[in-house]
Amino acid sequence: MTLLALFSAALLSTVPAEPAPRYALVVGNNEGAPQRSRLWFAERDADRVARALVELGGFPEEQVVVLRGQGAQAVRQALARLEQRIARSTARERSLLVFYYSGHADAAALELGRQRMSFDELRGLTTRSSAAAKVVLVDACQSGALTQVKGTRALPSLDFPLPAPGDAVRGVAFVASTAMGEAAQESAALGGSFFSHHLEVALRGAGDSDGDGTVTLTEAFKYTAHQTVVGTSATVRGAQHPTYDVKMSGRGDVVLSELRRAEARLVLPKDGSGLYLVRGGPGVLAEISGSPQGLTLGLPAGRYEIQRREGKRRTGGQVVLAAGETRQLEGMVALGLEEAAAKGDERVEVLAGGALITGLLPGFGASFAARVGMSRFVGGARLRLRLDAFDHEGRQGALQYRLRGLSGAVAGLHGVGVGRRILLEVGPELGGTWASQKTSEARWSAPMWSAGAVAGISLRLGDEARLALEVAGAALAVPINRQWKLRPGLTTALALGYGF
Known part of the structure; x- marks a missing residue:
């Protein structure tokens, strides 16, 4: 045999x-x-x-x-x-x-x-x-x-x-x-x-x-x-x-x-390509591949959050199962950004755009920066990393100068949705900057540190893309004449994000 x-x-x-x-x-x-x-x-x-x-x-x-x-x-x-x-x-x-x-x-x-x-x-x-x-x-x-x-x-x-x-x-x-x-x-x-x-x-x-x-x-x-x-x-x-x-x-x-023994039953539709995430009830968390024949799940009675994933698309819904009930899963809708975050969206998003930075040095005005970054939802919050590169030439009185450097920061953003296309976010941000200044008289470079808060608004553009406007206010620790001094800083950024 x-x-x-x-x-x-x-x-x-x-x-x-x-x-x-x-x-x-x-x-x-x-x-x-x-x-x-x-x-x-x-x-x-x-x-x-x-x-x-x-x-x-x-x-x-x-x-x-x-x-x-x-x-x-x-x-x-x-x-x-x-x-x-x-x-x-x-x-x-x-x-x-x-x-x-x-x-x-x-x-x-x-x-x-x-x-x-x-x-x-x-x-x-x-x-x-x-x-x-x-x-x-x-x-x-x-x-x-x-x-x-x-x-x-x-x-x-x-x-x-x-x-x-x-x-x-x-x-x-x-x-x-x-x-x-x-x-x-x-x-x-x-x-x-x-x-x-x-x-x-x-x-x-x-x-x-x-x-x-x-x-x-x-x-x-x-x-x-x-x-x-x-x-x-x-x-x-x-x-x-x-x-x-x-x-x-x-x-x-x-x-x-x-399955006849289950307190309640949830019937998933015929679906050979989707992945279902089921959360809720008394400690239930299930990741289930869809079946071309459909699936019946035996679950305790309770409220469940359901998300379906297929590639980059996310749909979701809620189901309340009563004891003894068999219910078909239906009424799934496309998820907005904040809903995807709350239900565990695992996509990584890349960001690209520009920023306007003020407050780096007293009297030196604003510097334009090119921005790249990435973000991902972690535990219902968006963890966002960004890197700004700036190269600014200007004049202060008779002094001609050039200021350039790199600025990086990490922020944890919590969002509130407005409809299905707009997301408002706010959260803390910590960062650092390495700046180099060159004038006709001297050259200077030093690190700077910042701590502050970010507020932003995002507009969803289809399933994968969004346009994000952020305003960040921070206290900057800046070395001036060999002494650390605190200065207010403000950064305004506009970036396009694309999720993978």
């Missing part, structure tokens, strides 16, 4: 008339060995996966154990207690045990703070469980040691037979977020690791490739693996390749989640 045939046959389970007992141990630990840097999202990943299993997977809350920041001994004890409950169950021949871990690991073991649990021990503990089916999911660096896969493995693409009543799957499936030697990567934008984020999204319905309202282990793995590879391919560390090792027998599909 080929490996793919074995895998397709192995991931099979029945959906019995009576609910099969389901148990889960979900572990997250941000701390690794003493030399390891602290992870940001491992414990949060565990909470989100556990919530998805309870909401959508038919796992009773009292049969899902979540360990945050605890060591290997606590994991052993929790597994032992679950095993006692499974062994006492009269339906253990149909039972399912899911073990999930997010945290640090090396090539030999999970690192739970200063304590370790070897992959061999984890394999033994889960394989010996009296549960009929065991699924082990490990999201950690070098977790490919659990599956013994050194490189990429083709994903299963076979169709599965319909479940046959009375059949049951038996055995164990190990799924790792990486191949051997690879790093598991976190994403600040996603608020979690790539693998765990896409696993949760798969369980919430994005993995339902056949549209039958259920997400099987195979579907969840295929979706999560593909999205993880795509999401990490452009990172510094390179693509991360989830792997598997399955030793199971039976018929049917191991169902990990059922």
Whole structure:
């Protein structure tokens, strides 16, 4: 039997008339060995996966154990207690045990703070469980040691037979977020690791490739693996390749989640080219690729902000889901600048234009400057960097002079929209200038420092461009006759921005 045939046959389970007992141990630990840097999202990943299993997977809350920041001994004890409950169950021949871990690991073991649990021990503990089916999911660096896969493995693409009543799957499936030697990567934008984020999204319905309202282990793995590879391919560390090792027998599909169990459902339209960002509810943040067949997401009831991205275009809208409601996503509108900022626009904008600078030196009037810069929305504010170059010739009385230099500054701007084309912004700005003055009598050069505020108005020109007018007032620290003196400065700038 080929490996793919074995895998397709192995991931099979029945959906019995009576609910099969389901148990889960979900572990997250941000701390690794003493030399390891602290992870940001491992414990949060565990909470989100556990919530998805309870909401959508038919796992009773009292049969899902979540360990945050605890060591290997606590994991052993929790597994032992679950095993006692499974062994006492009269339906253990149909039972399912899911073990999930997010945290640090090396090539030999999970690192739970200063304590370790070897992959061999984890394999033994889960394989010996009296549960009929065991699924082990490990999201950690070098977790490919659990599956013994050194490189990429083709994903299963076979169709599965319909479940046959009375059949049951038996055995164990190990799924790792990486191949051997690879790093598991976190994403600040996603608020979690790539693998765990896409696993949760798969369980919430994005993995339902056949549209039958259920997400099987195979579907969840295929979706999560593909999205993880795509999401990490452009990172510094390179693509991360989830792997598997399955030793199971039976018929049917191991169902990990059922959308009918969701408190509410959001139906995304048929869309093979868009990327959807869903925020809201009790801690839900999902980045989902659109599907030509459409998608149904199982979500908690609540208010959600939805943004669709396709290239440089952004549309968005709000949806309020009531308990028990299934709602179609519709009414999306083009986003204005401030709306894109609030919903996490990740485009980088380049700026080019001109500025008029006054106050550099007493009595020297205004200097024209050429301006270039860039900006990006970060956490709802626009972070703007600019560089002005000026070269000014003039006369003060009988004195002929030339003033030239470079001025740079960084500003954090918060905006308020006026309609969909106009944005008003204001925020602080810090900067520095290196100026050189030359007269017929002397040459002088020195740095200057500035702190002040910027106010601006932007006019949107299509989806990518805007015309921005800014006025910045600042206190300039200027060295005059070897003494630092404060002078008022004013800069007025007009620039064209283009987002990529």
